[in-house]
Amino acid sequence: MTAPLSQRGRLAPASPIRRLASLADGARARGVHVHHLNIGQPDLPTVSAMRQAYRSYDCATVAYSPSQGTAELRAAWADAYNGQGLPGALAPITADDVLITVGGSEALQLVFAAACDVGDAIMVAEPYYTNYRGVAHLLGIEVVSVATAVTDGFAIDVAAMEAALTPAVRAIVLSSPGNPTGAVIDRPTLEALGALAVRRDLLLVLDEVYREFVYDGSGVAPSALAIAGAEQHVAVIDSVSKRFSACGARVGALVTRNRALFDVCVRFAQARLSPPTVDQAAVLAALQAPFDEVYASIAVYKRRRDVLIAALREIPGVVAPCPAGAFYLIADLPVADADAFCRFLLERFDHHGETVMLAPAEGFYRTPGAGRSQVRIAYVLEEAALLRAVDCLREGLRAYAGG
Ligand SMILES: Cc1ncc(COP(=O)(O)O)c(C=O)c1O
Structure with missing residues (x-):
């Protein structure tokens, strides 16, 4: 016998952002480098x-x-x-x-x-x-x-x-x-x-x-x-x-x-x-203190956003509105089920030993089935890594469509 759990406890929703974490661990265990575009943890130094x-x-x-x-x-x-x-x-x-x-x-x-x-x-x-x-x-x-x-x-x-x-x-x-x-x-x-x-x-x-x-x-x-x-x-x-x-x-x-x-x-x-x-x-x-470092970091995120949007828009079938703020965007992908595609990227794909972890957007919707073809991307990586991550996305979409 274990201690009783409340109904509220048993029904507690898990974070959709962290759901694929064990698959990312699996990819790393296979020696694949995972670019994390799935989580909003800023990579810049604390002020x-x-x-x-x-x-x-x-x-x-x-x-x-x-x-x-x-x-x-x-x-x-x-x-x-x-x-x-x-x-x-x-x-x-x-x-x-x-x-x-x-x-x-x-x-x-x-x-x-x-x-x-x-x-x-x-x-x-x-x-x-x-x-x-x-x-x-x-x-x-x-x-x-x-x-x-x-x-x-x-x-x-x-x-x-x-x-x-x-x-x-x-x-x-x-x-x-x-x-x-x-x-x-x-x-x-x-x-x-x-x-x-x-x-x-x-x-x-x-x-x-x-x-x-x-x-x-x-x-x-x-x-x-x-x-x-x-x-x-x-x-x-x-x-x-x-x-x-x-x-x-x-x-x-x-x-x-x-x-x-x-x-x-x-x-x-x-x-x-x-x-x-x-x-x-x-x-x-x-x-x-003056907010100079804050505004310097905003300039870094703006450059990243611009680089990311330009690269994403070159991928056939990807629709990504240019975000005016924060460091996230939602991209619509040419796949029926973005969750399955995100799993594929972690479980069965690599591009020169690298892959990318994205957050399936379905979990950000309340309406069942809404956002199924979308992912959330957090641009908390430096520009070179962002571009490599987008390469992985482009090649991943190609391999997914072909396979
Ligand atoms: C929109 C939004 N609100 C609130 C939070 C909570 O932030 P914290 O509890 O770290 O202040 C976050 C964190 O990602 C967020 O994205």
């Missing part, structure tokens, strides 16, 4: 201000911090927003609006739990960041999805979202710049989403963890924190994981001007006591 802060951190006791994060970090986080002009014409963001969390992931948990009861629903636009489903599942929350299309760059259709609302939906949850599409929601669409949230009394949760990862030179993606009139209906998810190339620091934030929502999230956060103390000190140093 130097954070590394310096870790090196010089010294205290007698690593104590808990306040549950909402250190006062210094919350103030610096708010200052960074205001310095980026994020609130637009609205009142500046203050430290009181910023709750420090254990990565953006915990901010998602807190805000979903604060907005929804068991049996309520969140609405997403598919393809979507699948951890929204993982967090929703943990909390007994349903996921309602609205389709977007590869053919128009995964643009959000606010009218379609409104038409698909059900009485159970409490929050609309979107990422911009988006994972897995790289699409950036423009200001008019954000304003329409804000108006929808107010009109239908919903919470708009905008996941802005890739905020600086925009390639049109604007420096920062349009933020939900700047939607006039929707202040009480907006919560923003933030994180240093991508911005500072510091995924392991586990520091993020929930930002909202809605006091009641904020206070509920703080009460939930009290149950986990504290976000990490040492990492908060390191993030404080990075937020107070």
Whole structure:
């Protein structure tokens, strides 16, 4: 006899991004080099201000911090927003609006739990960041999805979202710049989403963890924190994981001007006591330093995007909208079942001793069967390796069609 498992536990969805990991291990065991385009772990160094802060951190006791994060970090986080002009014409963001969390992931948990009861629903636009489903599942929350299309760059259709609302939906949850599409929601669409949230009394949760990862030179993606009139209906998810190339620091934030929502999230956060103390000190140093390294890394990702898109578009039958932000894109491949093709690449294929690991996009969709011919590509490899990975994809498609 083993200890009982909850139904919720037995039904927990596995991450579609990690599902093929054992096949990649198998390829490596056969001596094949695997280019990983499947996972969004930035390969660039963590910003130097954070590394310096870790090196010089010294205290007698690593104590808990306040549950909402250190006062210094919350103030610096708010200052960074205001310095980026994020609130637009609205009142500046203050430290009181910023709750420090254990990565953006915990901010998602807190805000979903604060907005929804068991049996309520969140609405997403598919393809979507699948951890929204993982967090929703943990909390007994349903996921309602609205389709977007590869053919128009995964643009959000606010009218379609409104038409698909059900009485159970409490929050609309979107990422911009988006994972897995790289699409950036423009200001008019954000304003329409804000108006929808107010009109239908919903919470708009905008996941802005890739905020600086925009390639049109604007420096920062349009933020939900700047939607006039929707202040009480907006919560923003933030994180240093991508911005500072510091995924392991586990520091993020929930930002909202809605006091009641904020206070509920703080009460939930009290149950986990504290976000990490040492990492908060390191993030404080990075937020107070100039963002030069951040913007230098964005320039690197932009070059990679351009190289990748150009190479992908030379492969017959591949459709890949050019992503405006983040470091992902969805490509439609000339195969019926991208999952089977991704397995083939790892199990039965190599090109001069190399192959490529991609994330089948089906797992980023809620609708069964949607996205079957698509893959998500994360461009977190240097340009030369990216090009070799695309060579493997092209040759793999050829071998797959022939075999
Ligand atoms: C869209 C999006 N939101 C949130 C997260 C969570 O990031 P973290 O918990 O590392 O801050 C990620 C990580 O990949 C992401 O892609």
